[in-house]
Amino acid sequence: SNRPEIDDAPVFTPTEEEFKDAIGYIASIRPQVEKYGICRIVPPSSWRPPCPLKEKSFWKCTEFNTRVQQVDKLQNREPKKKQTQPRVQKKRKRRKKLRFGMSQKRRSAESADQDEKFGFQSGSDFTLEEFQKYADMFKEQYFGMKGSDEISLFEIKQHKEMWRPSVEEIEGEYWRIVVCPDDEVEVDYGADLDTAIFSSGFPKSYLSDANKQDPYGLSCWNLNNLRRQPRSVLSFETEDISGVVVPWLYVGMCFSSFCWHVEDHFLYSLNYMHFGEQKVWYGVPGENAVKLEDAMRRNLPRLFEEQPDLLHELVTQLSPSVLKSEGIPVYRVVQNPGEFVLTLPRAYHSGFNCGFNCAEAVNVAPVDWLPHGQCAVELYRDQRRKTSISHDKLLLRTVQTALRQVWANLHNCKSGQKEYIWLDTCGKNGMLTNAFKTRIKMEGAAREANARLQCKKMDQDYDSTDRECFSCFYDLHLSAVSCQCSPNRFACLNHANLLCSCEMDRKFVLHRYSMEELNALVAALEGDPAAVYQWKEYDVGLVCQSA
Numbered sequence: 001s002n003r004p005e006i007d008d009a010p011v012f013t014p015t016e017e018e019f020k021d022a023i024g025y026i027a028s029i030r031p032q033v034e035k036y037g038i039c040r041i042v043p044p045s046s047w048r049p050p051c052p053l054k055e056k057s058f059w060k061c062t063e064f065n066t067r068v069q070q071v072d073k074l075q076n077r078e079p080k081k082k083q084t085q086p087r088v089q090k091k092r093k094r095r096k097k098l099r100f101g102m103s104q105k106r107r108s109a110e111s112a113d114q115d116e117k118f119g120f121q122s123g124s125d126f127t128l129e130e131f132q133k134y135a136d137m138f139k140e141q142y143f144g145m146k147g148s149d150e151i152s153l154f155e156i157k158q159h160k161e162m163w164r165p166s167v168e169e170i171e172g173e174y175w176r177i178v179v180c181p182d183d184e185v186e187v188d189y190g191a192d193l194d195t196a197i198f199s200s201g202f203p204k205s206y207l208s209d210a211n212k213q214d215p216y217g218l219s220c221w222n223l224n225n226l227r228r229q230p231r232s233v234l235s236f237e238t239e240d241i242s243g244v245v246v247p248w249l250y251v252g253m254c255f256s257s258f259c260w261h262v263e264d265h266f267l268y269s270l271n272y273m274h275f276g277e278q279k280v281w282y283g284v285p286g287e288n289a290v291k292l293e294d295a296m297r298r299n300l301p302r303l304f305e306e307q308p309d310l311l312h313e314l315v316t317q318l319s320p321s322v323l324k325s326e327g328i329p330v331y332r333v334v335q336n337p338g339e340f341v342l343t344l345p346r347a348y349h350s351g352f353n354c355g356f357n358c359a360e361a362v363n364v365a366p367v368d369w370l371p372h373g374q375c376a377v378e379l380y381r382d383q384r385r386k387t388s389i390s391h392d393k394l395l396l397r398t399v400q401t402a403l404r405q406v407w408a409n410l411h412n413c414k415s416g417q418k419e420y421i422w423l424d425t426c427g428k429n430g431m432l433t434n435a436f437k438t439r440i441k442m443e444g445a446a447r448e449a450n451a452r453l454q455c456k457k458m459d460q461d462y463d464s465t466d467r468e469c470f471s472c473f474y475d476l477h478l479s480a481v482s483c484q485c486s487p488n489r490f491a492c493l494n495h496a497n498l499l500c501s502c503e504m505d506r507k508f509v510l511h512r513y514s515m516e517e518l519n520a521l522v523a524a525l526e527g528d529p530a531a532v533y534q535w536k537e538y539d540v541g542l543v544c545q546s547a
């Protein structure tokens, strides 16, 4: 069989009490999940949120766009680059093309760069009702046809129980198509649908007065609310970044796939299945991320030669059996409707759907994510890759909030426990203190290297979302280098030399805080009362300025 023989990732079944705090629960299971990278979370049986997508008016009327996936080309395909040497024509087996129904809805190939690199072309628009019909018909015909082209759809329906394949059979067939592609199998996937535009599968508490009382509208496991939970570093993100803090929806059919990838900025991801057939996941612990990347390069050298950043495109599968044979641990999860799947920072994951289903996903950032996020932006800088969030802004805002609590704690002005949620991330060896100290040390060294340049304070209200290093796209929230010659061009501290050919005395460093202020912040986080008071004076000033 082509079914990979791999162990299952752990399953967690929180009690109702444990389920009251999503970020707290995730933090509590992290030590156990780290060596797997992925896990399944089964909510208490009483937690059954209604799904507004199932309401008739929505189900039948609202359309979403799909992408077309050639499942047989996810691992084995020819690089698209023009060949310099004439290729020897290999004799190929007769290929059976498996696409069914609704082909009249298919759009012609749209994307202009499809000739340049492999990707998923835009497919048809469907309502959920139409997509379910299409998905069910595909699956019935696919598995009905196997071994015998003679069975009619009618006969298949009559013997539904007899042929209905198990998850394991679908999994075996999936990897047969991907690994030894004799047939062309094309499916559609309603992936990455912005819930702000399409709709969320969870009730939204702010949409109607009735929902304001709805425990599911308010639930901390409702993915629309996750960003705003206590102890979520992403609660300090003010932009509605689609797919990161605003959930995305996935409407799947049999064999529709998500290929090997890690989350942007190495964030956690939390995925909930609203309804439908199972989603099979494969996860690799975060500490094996580089090993996985090397294995992918070794096994698919020509594809990586053509496209060095292939893994960012999310269009490539590689059999878990191959990864295992290269010594990379891979774990499996079968997600059922009503269950969550959690992936940890830098844990590669991939998978496919067993039939028509609908899931929703968003990123999560408990405080232990900070060092991973730092590592991500440093790698992005080296790869000259754009960032999607300002890591330094989130870090600074978390520190500011934590320090208000440190100050309040010193004054013993307890006004409800909520005020103190960040306290145990501070102190001499707190997670927040450590993450901030590491960042400030790096900042100190980079400013030292630019000590010849004059310094200016940047406007407090300057937001780095409109500025990035011209060379590596590094975020410029903490500091930027500018030159009199070009006021709208900026560099990070590492690329000051490349900014322009002007003399150094025309260039200057813009900083949000001086090193003295940053070091005082560290001392305050560590609990030094004098530093806390010094910071408080400054913070009051800041609050007044921004008020």
Ligand code: 2HG
Binding pocket: 191, 250, 257, 258, 269, 270, 271, 343, 349, 359, 360, 361
């Ligand atoms: C993820 O967390 C996505 O990476 C998986 O939610 C995508 O469900 C999918 O297809």
